[in-house]
Amino acid sequence: MQFAERLNNVETSAIRELFKLLGKPGIISFAGGFPDSAMFDVAGIRAATEAALTEEAGGALQYGATEGYQPLREQLAALMSAKGVTGVAPTDLLVTTGSQQALDLLGKTMISPGDKVIVEGPTFLATIQCFRLYGAEVISAPIDDHGVDVEQLEKLIAEHKPKLVYLIPTFGNPSGATLSLERRRKVLELAVKYQTLVVEDDPYGDLYFDAAPPPSLLALSFEVPGSREWLAHCGSLSKVLSPGLRIGWLVAPAELRDRAVMCKQFSDAHTSTFAQATAAQYLRAGHMPATxxxxxxxxxxxxxxxxxxxxxxxxxxxxxVAPQGGLFLWVKLTGARGQLQDANVLAQRAIAQGVAFVPGAPFFAQNPDVSTFRLSFATADVAKIEDGIARLGQALRAQA
Structure with missing residues (x-):
């Protein structure tokens, strides 16, 4: 068969490939980016499902509007309003099949072959793959403990004139870094100055441990004149309610949102109305704060x-750096005292010791740092974490 040439730009996910190695009994995995299924509010979701079938069965089980199920759009707008996002009406929201679909729709609507896009280095692996699938040249902007380096970001924007800039400002995947308030404002100012679309991906912002993070770029956009017209915001219920519901959303300038709706019509017509009705009932019942x-x-x-x-x-x-929220801890091998400095080698040794993680190199669109790796603390209890990290120490000390 002769497949589409765009498939030559991407490879299968390194994380998905790693999962093939995890069938060994007793292995402790820090590899996945999943929430802990034990944390799911099964009783609350069951009640929401029953309410959807009792109160709105026709709407829940029928075809729906591509833009989304109106009761859910209303609940999501209220949810964002409670987090300081003003001026976003339910009609401003496009409900997507997970925030991953929102990113795919942005790729479809914005990227032509040869276009340049800027992402953080490191960033969410699936975003790199998605944008490359549509023919983008993906450029990395460096980050530190406080998120993307805005001075370097401005230089890259001025040089490359990208179609868009993609950021995970809050508890980034994989870095765990959170963009400072000062830098957030600067990013919005850059969007206006260079008339460049900034995409804010925010699946982890509610998962803070102590103090709440700075307001989202979307919340701050109303303080920076003109920035709202150059900002797209992707949200998700996957990490806080259930990934199985596949509920995400996109807030974007009207012209972009309308084109995304058109492309979604071609993809799946609409996100599951049953899942949307269930999520709407759950949010309406007020379960989310306790969860x-x-x-x-x-x-x-x-x-x-x-x-x-x-x-x-x-x-x-x-x-x-100790994470302040999210699901991940980003680690760098220092090579101190001549110790191992290649996370790919450590990953193979770790599998032999019965523990798994994701090497950091695939998270970089350019100049991969092979000394880095990502650990997820979400799905293992404290005892398994201590056992798994002890095994990791044994793997580090193991002879080649």
Whole structure:
């Protein structure tokens, strides 16, 4: 068969390929980017499902509008309003099949072969793959502990004139970094100055451990004149409610949103109305605050346990910044005292010791740093985290 040439621009996901190695009994995995299924509010979702079938069965089980199920759009607008986002009406929202579809729709509507896009280095692997699928040249902007380096970002924008800039400002995947308030305002100012679309991906912003993070770019956009017209915001219920519902949304300038709606019509007509009705009932019932409080407490405990175990078991062989939210801990092998500095090698040794993680190189669109790797603390309890990090220490010390 002769396949589309655009498939030559992408490879299968390194993370998905890694999962093929995880069938070994007893293996402890820090590889996935999943929420813990034990944290799902099954009772609340069951009640929401029953309410959807009792109160709005016709709407829940029938075809729906491509833009989204109106009761859910209303609930999502209220949810964002509670987080400081003003001026976003339900009609401003496009409900998507997970935020991943929102990113795909942005790729379809914005990117032509040869266009340049800027992402963080490192960033969400699937975004790199998605944008390359549509023919983009993907350029990395460096980050530090406080998110993207805005001075370097401006230089890259001025030089490359990208079609868009993609950022995960809050508890980034994989870095865990959070963009400072000052830098957030600067990013919005750059969007206006260079008339460049900024895409804010925000699936983790509700998963903070102590103090809430700075307001989203969308919330801040109303303080920076003109920036709202150069900003697209992707949200998701996957990490806080259930990934199986596949509920995400896109807020974008009207012209872009309308084109995204058109492309979504070609893809799936609409996101599952049954899932949308269930999510709407769940949000309407007011369950989310209690669910978030529980999840934040559990993930905070696990993140701290993982950080402490890394310091205890690997010492100066690694460096990292303790995450303040999200699902991930981003680690760098220091090579101190001649120790291993290649995470790909460590990953193979770790599998042999019964523990798995994702090497960092695939998360870079350019200049991959092979000394980095990502650990997820979300799906393992404290005992498994301590056991897994002890095994990781053994893998580090193992002879080649």
């Amino acid at each position: 978030l409080a529980k999840v934040r407490a559990v993930y905070a405990e696990r993140a701290r346990a993982m950080g402490a175990a890394l310091q205890r078991e690997l010492g100066d062989a690694v460096s990292f």
